[in-house]
Amino acid sequence: MKNVLLGDVSRRSFFAALGAFGAAAMVAPRAALSQDGKVLTLRSYSDLQVLDPAFRLSLPEDDIIRSIFAPLVIPQAGDTWGWKPIAVDSIEQLDDVTVAFKLKDNIGFTDGYGQMTAEDVKFSIERIADPAMESPYAGDWDALKEVEVKDTLSGLIHLKNKFVPLWSxxxxxxxxxxxxxxxxxxxxxxxTTNPVAQSGQYLLAEWQPKQKTILRRNPGWAHEQGGFEEIHIIPIEDPATAERGFEAGDLDYTWTSVSSLPRLKQNPPAGSVVLEKPSLAYVWLGINQDAEPFTNINIRRAVQHAVDRQTVVDAAYYGAAAVGNGILAPGLPGSRDSVTYDYDPDRARELLEQEGATGINVTLDILNQSERLAAAQVIQANLADVGINCEIKQNDSGTFWTLGSKDGDYYLKLQLVLSRFSMQPDPSWATVWFTPEQVGVWNWERFDNAEYKALHDQGLVESDLAKRDEIYKKMQGLMDESGCYVFLTHEVVGAIHRDTIKPGLKPNGESLFSEFMPA
Structure with missing residues (x-):
């Protein structure tokens, strides 16, 4: 096992002997909330790989990044979407294109890098927006003109144009x-995994790859403290494994599989609280239009007609989730009641026969989770029914989230992929990942449509809800027409926690580590 002691905290030797606790094999005895309530143990669905805000790969990295690098604001915990100041003493939108901020005094960087200043704010924001950086999150600051430094702690964020998703x-x-x-x-x-100049409410104290990440309260943080002295984050890819770990006493909090929710709600473990939250996430079968045989749009459309979406969702989630019709969940502008294709295996066979496509062999890449496998097995059977042989390839999280990247070469071979993306509460945060700029980054279907891009840009400046609804519905219609997508579900979010803690969660059930508190 490789232990990595990180940054300033490494010199203090906080941690002596830590037992192995990994995703592949849960080990007893209990490693969850300590007797004095100072240590919180949580499950993450993947291990960290990149701790750079401009290049993060997954939601679990977001949780850590927000904890160790102070953000201007974070989402507020609870059932209503909003925000809470962290690094700022004040922040205010002066007009459509100007935001004024003033940092809290005495926020310091570790490793001797001094006080956080408005110059650091300018650098951090403009770094993400800089096209030369090729950050996949450059779109978050797509409307940025510049950050103006007024004095040591104050500045102005100038936008080129109105940007509706700025605060969400x-x-x-x-x-x-x-x-x-x-x-x-x-x-x-x-x-990457060795952060420099940390500044948040917590510090990354130790990382045991694929075993455990330890956050410790930042002794230099002079403002509102996190609820626990230490947070131990255990990467466990399969939610069913995490549920067994919780029931064995090894975890204080975990997301559950959607399929387990009915059982856990009916018979919760002693001393636990089971939560069900509405989800903004979306799950879909993606088809890479640049990989044979899917360069042929009719073969892509045959797959759309071949997949029985209801049966896929029922098999994966045991009736706990509904079929979804796009990338926008109910309640968001652009949410749809239907897709433009239907389950019609006869039509699928006609399209394949029309193209002379016989004896097709394809691969379907999935994350190594029980729900994904159950869904993939139904898709595999559906494709076999119309004459397409499909091999399922299971991947650990470290491999899966790089499959379609242009930095490797597997994107040339990627054919079908079963994906799930998390969401923020604005439709643009779903549509952005399928723009032409994201081809080879997060757009693994390599869908490249100029009209879609123009509509996405239009949605960023349009504040009329009815017009936004029309824009985002049209964009998903273009995705349907491309033949690259089979939309499956938005799931629901299930979680379980000890009754001795109060979890810090967004309205959609995603975690905010700094907001977890003792009950």
Whole structure:
């Protein structure tokens, strides 16, 4: 096992002997909330890989990044969407294109990098927006003109144009996390797993790859403290494994599988609280239009007609989730009641026969989780029924989230992929990942449509809800027409926690580590 002691805290030798606790094998005895209530143990669905706000790969990294690099604001915990100041003493939108901010005094960077200043804010925001950086999150600051430094702690964020999602999907995300300009320039590269100049409510104290990540309260943080002295984060990819770990006493909090919710709600473990939250996430079968045989749109459309979406969702979630009709969940502008294709295996066979497509062999890549496998097995059977042989390829999280990246070469071979993306509460945060700029980044279907891009840009500045609804419905119609997508579900979010803690959660059930508190 490799233990990595990180940054300033490594010199203090906080941790002596820590037992192995991994995703592959849960080990007893109990490693959850300590007797004195100072240590909180949580499950994450993947291990960390990149701790750079500009290049993060997954939601679990967001949780850590927000904890160790102070953001301007974070989402507020509870059942209503909003935001809460962290690094700012004040922040205010002066007009459509100007936001004024003033940092809290005495926010320091570790490793001797001094006080956080408005110059660091300018550097951090403009770094993400800089096209030369090729950050996949550049779209979060797509409307940025510049950040103007007024004095040591104050500045103005100037936009080129009105940007409707600013307060919902940009500022309350790691896109507003502030890095030390001096530290990053000295590093000369993106931050991976060894963060420099931490500044948040917690510090990354230790990382045992694929075993455990330990956050510890930042002794230099002079403002509102997190609820626990330490947070232990255990990467467990399969939710069913995590549920067994919770029931064995090894975890204080975990997301559950959607399929387990009915059982857990009916018979919750002693001393636990079971939660069900509405989900903004979306799950779909993606079809890479640049990989044979799917360069042929009729073969892509044959797959759309071949998949029985209701049966796929029922098999994966045991009736606990409904079929979805796009990338926008109910309640968001652009949410749809239907797709433009239907389950019609006869039509699928006609399309394949029309193209002379016989004896087709394809692969379907999935994340190594029980729900994904159950869904994939139904898709595999549906495709076999129309004459397409499908091999399922299971991947651990570290491999899966790089499959379609242009930085590797597997994107040339990727054919079918079963994906799930998290969401922020604005439709643009769903549509952005399928723009032409995201091809080879997060757009693994390699869907490239100029009209879609123009509509996405239009939606960023349109504040009329009816017009936004029309824009985003039309965009999903273009996705349907491409033949690259089979939309499956928005799931629901299930979670379980000890009754001795009060979890800090967004309205959609996603976690906010700094907001977890003792009950």
């Amino acid at each position: 999907t940009t500022l309350p995300t790691p896109a507003s996390c502030i890095l030390s300009k001096k530290a990053v320039e000295e590093l000369g590269d993106k931050i």
